[in-house]
Amino acid sequence: MVRRFKVVRPRSVGVTTTRMGPFFTVASVELGNTTTKCIISTTNLKTAEIFQIAKEVRFTRDVRPPKAGESVFGETLVGIGLTRESVKELVSDIIRSVVTTAGMDISLDLHFAVRSTGVTAGFSHPDDVGEMVKALAEGCLAAGIPPRKMTASLSPENLPPQFQDFTWLRRVYFDGAITSSLPPADANIVGNEMEGELVTAGIKGAAKSTDIDFRNPVMTLDFGTTLAGRVTDDSFPYSRTIGSFVGLAGAIPDALVSGSRLVPINNATALDIGNKSRNLSVDIPDSVVDEVHSLIRVEVLGKGIDRYGTVPVNVSAAAESEVTIIGVDVGRNGSDLPLLEKKGLEVTNEFGADGLISTIDLVQSRLVSRLVSVAEENGLVLNDTSLGLTGRAITTGRKPLLVATDLSTSSGTAWATSHQLIFVEDGLAFGAAVAARCMNSLGTRHNPMGGRKGNKCIMGARMKLQRLDR
Ligand SMILES: Nc1ncnc2c1ncn2[C@@H]1O[C@H](COP(=O)(O)OP(=O)(O)O)[C@@H](O)[C@H]1O
Numbered sequence: 001m002v003r004r005f006k007v008v009r010p011r012s013v014g015v016t017t018t019r020m021g022p023f024f025t026v027a028s029v030e031l032g033n034t035t036t037k038c039i040i041s042t043t044n045l046k047t048a049e050i051f052q053i054a055k056e057v058r059f060t061r062d063v064r065p066p067k068a069g070e071s072v073f074g075e076t077l078v079g080i081g082l083t084r085e086s087v088k089e090l091v092s093d094i095i096r097s098v099v100t101t102a103g104m105d106i107s108l109d110l111h112f113a114v115r116s117t118g119v120t121a122g123f124s125h126p127d128d129v130g131e132m133v134k135a136l137a138e139g140c141l142a143a144g145i146p147p148r149k150m151t152a153s154l155s156p157e158n159l160p161p162q163f164q165d166f167t168w169l170r171r172v173y174f175d176g177a178i179t180s181s182l183p184p185a186d187a188n189i190v191g192n193e194m195e196g197e198l199v200t201a202g203i204k205g206a207a208k209s210t211d212i213d214f215r216n217p218v219m220t221l222d223f224g225t226t227l228a229g230r231v232t233d234d235s236f237p238y239s240r241t242i243g244s245f246v247g248l249a250g251a252i253p254d255a256l257v258s259g260s261r262l263v264p265i266n267n268a269t270a271l272d273i274g275n276k277s278r279n280l281s282v283d284i285p286d287s288v289v290d291e292v293h294s295l296i297r298v299e300v301l302g303k304g305i306d307r308y309g310t311v312p313v314n315v316s317a318a319a320e321s322e323v324t325i326i327g328v329d330v331g332r333n334g335s336d337l338p339l340l341e342k343k344g345l346e347v348t349n350e351f352g353a354d355g356l357i358s359t360i361d362l363v364q365s366r367l368v369s370r371l372v373s374v375a376e377e378n379g380l381v382l383n384d385t386s387l388g389l390t391g392r393a394i395t396t397g398r399k400p401l402l403v404a405t406d407l408s409t410s411s412g413t414a415w416a417t418s419h420q421l422i423f424v425e426d427g428l429a430f431g432a433a434v435a436a437r438c439m440n441s442l443g444t445r446h447n448p449m450g451g452r453k454g455n456k457c458i459m460g461a462r463m464k465l466q467r468l469d470r
């Protein structure tokens, strides 16, 4: 039986349309382990609908190598060295390119830029992400985006005139809550906190174009090369972050593909197989999926761990903030990925390329099931917790359908009949559009993204809270 679920893909709009109404346009610049993306989204402030204007995706592995004298501050999952200068060049180049393609004038048509990174493998501490964030900012500046378009406005006058009627900055200030979710007390619990925050906001924003009320409490999962995501509770007016996800996600199918020798390059990824043979379903015995999963660990992080599934974590800060971290790993920090590669070759030899793709879909769907059950066992899933998923390693192929069909709660009922389930493409870019609005208090009271499922807008409660705070 096909269960209830939605897949949200961004709708597109041209830049000329955005010049004719109150469209707030935001660039999301994201340096991922596998791909570096610049996606320009715009929100119609009258309706809160989000559209995509343009998008460019490049392989992060194509970043230029470090030059003599530059210091390498981090590296991607496959060991590509990154320097402040090389990141700056990559970022400014991709922004210029996408802006040109879209026919945009940065000074007129682009109102904000949000930058983020999922590259954390080469960092030793969550704080090191700061260096990357600086390099990304320098790239934005070099592309011609001024600093005021990268920070929260303190007063309506800092916004372009056409948006001043839409801002609530006269009533509330930006206190760090994005779509009414507060970050953990110590923001540096996991290296990918920023991604978790943005995808959570993005899935909430994307849900606005559906009939799903995707507000707190929620659980979000971003299946990029690495895993990110959050669990929020139903506190009012702001939810607390009670769970966070780290570790490997797309790296699992990538290992299966790279071992399969279907793509004759080093560091091949699932992305390299391309679009052909998608949506195929070769019958794969459960035992094959079991064997792959016997190599994968899904667990709550205990004491004394400083890196899990290649992502730096701070478990004592998490304990203090009462955040449960759930991680996915293959061996220790990916040490057993070679075993997965071997498995990829075996599966391909036995079931062919289509069989490998089918296996990957089943493996990823089962990974979602394992993550949800660990979250449930640890009390993170409430009766009305909604689940939102993004990232290519879960939104592609038959994975959404498989999750909708196979995911169930511990009591045995199908998730998609008892809880909401939504898939969003480019969740992080939606999140950049949403976060930029939150930072400038550009919300709508009649169509709120913040607050609890079923409740009305929390603006009144926020004003009260902030008055008490002063
Ligand atoms: N059809 C697919 N099946 C499984 N994984 C895929 C597929 N297409 C891409 N991926 C994997 O998804 C990950 C990239 O997802 P993306 O959301 O772009 O992540 P990132 O932000 O980390 O670059 C990579 O590991 C990539 O190989």
Ligand SMILES: [Mg+2]
Pocket (backbone or CB within 6 Å): 032, 118, 222, 224, 225, 391, 428
């Ligand atoms: Mg990503």
